[in-house]
Amino acid sequence: MARTKETRANAAPGAGTIFTLRAIGLVLAARWFFSMSQMNLTSALTAMASSPWACINLVFLFLLIFQPGARAVAERPFHPLPQWLRQALRLFAFLGLLFALWSVGAFVASAGWRRAMQAVAATNGWLVAAPVLYAAVLWICRPRPLWRTNVAARRFAIGRYAVSLDALTRTVVVWAERRKVGQYDARELSVRWANGPAARPTPTPTPAVAFGAAGEPGASAAPIASVAAPALTRGAFGMRPKVELLWDSPAAAGHNRQTVFRAALMTEGDRVAARALDATLRQV
Template identity: 80%
Template sequence: MPRTKETRANAAPGAGTIFALRAIGLVLLARWLFSMSDMDLGASLSAMASSPWACVNLVFLFLLIFLPGARAVAERPFHPLPQWLRQTLRLFAFLGFIFAVWSVGAFVASAGWRRAAQAVAATNGWLLAAPALYAAVLWICRPRALWRTNIAARRFAIGRYAVSLDPLTRTVSVWAERRKVGQYDARELSVRWADGPGTRPAPPPAPVVAFGAAGAAGDTAASATPSRSPGAPSLARATFGRRPKIELLWDSPAAAGHNRQTVFSTALTTEGDRVAARALDTTLRQV
């Protein structure tokens, strides 16, 4: 099947993430250079050399602007960055966010709200924008699956895990973020629901289309309204906010020492996770 040619009007998924991170890096760099413009070059270099925090910021800005190894690829739309780069940016952004919030909080506590408001106006809102930019990098680099759930294409995203099922070979591939966990026989996989307190057993499932060549229309309908599987918990939340969890189990009689292994275990934090988990359970039962 011919692949769609990537043009400016048809950018690869993930290009927006790269653009956003570089834009944030350029804004932080411009503000830093503006703040140091009142100092001469020698004093600026001396201050940077004697400040470990300045060195950390330099490394962070270099990684954020140049993004070594970043590449937008259609097969991993939510992970255009290498794993090491994403983890490093998260660490530096977290440190920057904590430092910025601590600095602003200490200034407000010592100077008072009135002078703090005057400082925000004098810096054109930078005292509030800086923590927000660090928080934006944290959010962009958060743990997530490779793709969104597409039940018709038998692709599922549950938390930071991505699952794809090949209907021809009946094999299932599992990724934890960008790292491939493994490839399994779909008939040896099952979903186990670890209900949190307060969850109720689900009603019997509605009729579903059998796995195979029963028709693409049935797959499309199932993707719009996935059936609830036996044993799947309802959406009722626990009294203390404990979320229901699922486990993907691999039970292979042919693999000595690997019987009844847990492929992954994760909490269902969003409605999309719950829908994807029920659809994955239903699909595996059809194999």
């Protein structure tokens, strides 16, 4: 079967994430080098060598712009970056956001709001843009599953976990972000609702209506809404309901009734995906 050739007009999912992070890195680098250009070369190099924050910034900018190991692949649309790079960018962005907020806050406290507004205008809004850019990197590198939920393809996303089910071999592969948690027999897995209003039983739909046959062109995830519970609500003390994926294997001595993962249902999509996964595992 001929494969679709990836072109600029048909880029792999995740290319936008790489482009956005690189663009943020170039903007931060341009502004940083502009600030350094106000000093002579010797003073700039001396200041950089004696400043730990400058060294952290250099490493952060290098990772943002060059992104070693980053590659957009259709099988992991939300994770084009290696896990170590995502974690490093998240850490550096968090430190940068704290430093930017502390610097701006200290300046406002000492100079007052009027001079702060004048400084924002004099720097073309950079005092506000810098924290926003660090926050954007932090948000882009947040914990996410590998893909979106696609019930027809038997792919589910709950929190930062991704679950794929092969109907032919009856095997389930679980991923935590980009790390593979394990591969299991689908008949040995079950979903348990830990707490909250979503813990009520769900009627099992017929496969032809709710899920469609494997590889069927008309298969869609939309009918699952007919078996979903009421809208997601918070439990006691504002806590979100949680769901657990349990592995109960009679053949695995010492591993019976093990929790594969436990995740809070933060969004309506998480709840629908958990219900769809529960219904699918009951049909295996």
